[in-house]
Amino acid sequence: MSTLANQIENYLKKLLSASNTGIIELKRNDLAEIFMCVPSQINYVLSTRFSSNQGYVVESRRGGGGFVRIIRLSMDNEPNLTAMLETAGQRKVSRAMGEKLIDRLCEEDILSKRESMIMKAMIDEKIIGSDDDADLLRGNLLNAVLLLLLRDDFV
Amino acid sequence: MSTLANQIENYLKKLLSASNTGIIELKRNDLAEIFMCVPSQINYVLSTRFSSNQGYVVESRRGGGGFVRIIRLSMDNEPNLTAMLETAGQRKVSRAMGEKLIDRLCEEDILSKRESMIMKAMIDEKIIGSDDDADLLRGNLLNAVLLLLLRDDFV
DNA sequence: TACAATAAGATCAGAGAAGGTCAAAAAAAT
DNA sequence: ATTTTTTTGACCTTCTCTGATCTTATTGTA
Numbered sequence: 001m002s003t004l005a006n007q008i009e010n011y012l013k014k015l016l017s018a019s020n021t022g023i024i025e026l027k028r029n030d031l032a033e034i035f036m037c038v039p040s041q042i043n044y045v046l047s048t049r050f051s052s053n054q055g056y057v058v059e060s061r062r063g064g065g066g067f068v069r070i071i072r073l074s075m076d077n078e079p080n081l082t083a084m085l086e087t088a089g090q091r092k093v094s095r096a097m098g099e100k101l102i103d104r105l106c107e108e109d110i111l112s113k114r115e116s117m118i119m120k121a122m123i124d125e126k127i128i129g130s131d132d133d134a135d136l137l138r139g140n141l142l143n144a145v146l147l148l149l150l151r152d153d154f155v
Numbered sequence: 156m157s158t159l160a161n162q163i164e165n166y167l168k169k170l171l172s173a174s175n176t177g178i179i180e181l182k183r184n185d186l187a188e189i190f191m192c193v194p195s196q197i198n199y200v201l202s203t204r205f206s207s208n209q210g211y212v213v214e215s216r217r218g219g220g221g222f223v224r225i226i227r228l229s230m231d232n233e234p235n236l237t238a239m240l241e242t243a244g245q246r247k248v249s250r251a252m253g254e255k256l257i258d259r260l261c262e263e264d265i266l267s268k269r270e271s272m273i274m275k276a277m278i279d280e281k282i283i284g285s286d287d288d289a290d291l292l293r294g295n296l297l298n299a300v301l302l303l304l305l306r307d308d309f310v
Numbered sequence: 311t312a313c314a315a316t317a318a319g320a321t322c323a324g325a326g327a328a329g330g331t332c333a334a335a336a337a338a339a340t
Numbered sequence: 341a342t343t344t345t346t347t348t349g350a351c352c353t354t355c356t357c358t359g360a361t362c363t364t365a366t367t368g369t370a
Binding site (some may be wrong): 065115124 | 157160161253267269270271272273274276277279281282283292296298299300302303309310
């Protein structure tokens with residue numbers, strides 16, 4: 001029980017609950033110092049405990065003024081989207097399948113017409129190809145947008 | 156947030172908004188003194204935040220009575236998407252450059268906030284990487300959207 | 311007029327301040 | 341005993357800030 005990784009995980013989840021936005025921002029080095037560990041330990045916790053499958057998105061910036069931001073997704077509110085995440089996410093998605101998914105989002109008024117056109121342009125075969133790698137990339141691109149749609153701070 | 160560079164950027168953008176001409180003129184050394192930094196810090200801000208890519212022109216004069224002038228370009232007359240195509244499209248585009256371009260389109264009200272968030276999600280490093288191939292792909296993705304924006308039937 | 315003095319701004323390399331990656335060692339679980 | 345999870349450290353990338361040195365414009369003066 002209670003490995004270092006677990007302690008850090010709990011600490012961060014407590015911070016998330018305390019914040020009413022579901023978003024916290026911190027300095028990787030500060031956190032490492034609090035728990036007296038190497039900074040890369042933080043990355044280990046983030047990637048094993050705060051992955052998108054687990055309902056989190058992590059953003060960061062390097063350099064002076066750098067930060068790590070953890071965003072909790074509210075998957076319960078959007079069962080449809082969450083289901084789509086499991087379908088599209090991490091799997092190969094052909095252009096045709098991708099367009100169908102985008103159309104569905106559009107019909108459900110989750111995406112505007114313009115937004116769907118932009119996304120379709122970006123997953124086009126002429127841009128990213130049609131082989132297996134392209135299909136995987138297409139899945140990841142759509143995945144990224146689905147995750148964005150689940151964010152509370154997405155207006 | 157709030158590195159020195161960011162503070163100076165905000166300060167200048169506030170001045171620009173306050174001026175109804177979209178042009179401001181200042182003394183580099185005075186500005187440096189206000190923010191208590193070396194004068195070259197001002198150049199850093201100008202080149203990372205007020206480049207022509209980002210919709211600004213910076214003019215200056217040395218010697219006695221020298222000055223720095225920042226001019227905000229407006230794309231009201233709809234021309235410069237094509238110019239952007241040459242800058243961003245076709246070429247390799249880093250995540251940082253891509254985000255700047257998207258921000259520009261957003262500031263010009265060519266993209267909505269949501270649309271820009273979607274596009275940023277899709278050009279993220281975690282999705283398409285950061286090596287040369289990724290930069291090329293990113294350029295193509297942005298290119299595809301720029302072309303879409305130029306289409307007559309795109310409302 | 312020519313020349314020096316002074317008053318700006320430009321440039322570039324290097325230091326500093328973050329965070330990321332990856333593989334190997336250590337610990338725990340099976 | 342073997343496999344999985346955790347922990348560590350060396351090295352990398354990105355962004356910011358500083359200072360020394362260079363260039364250009366104006367002004368005062370012999």
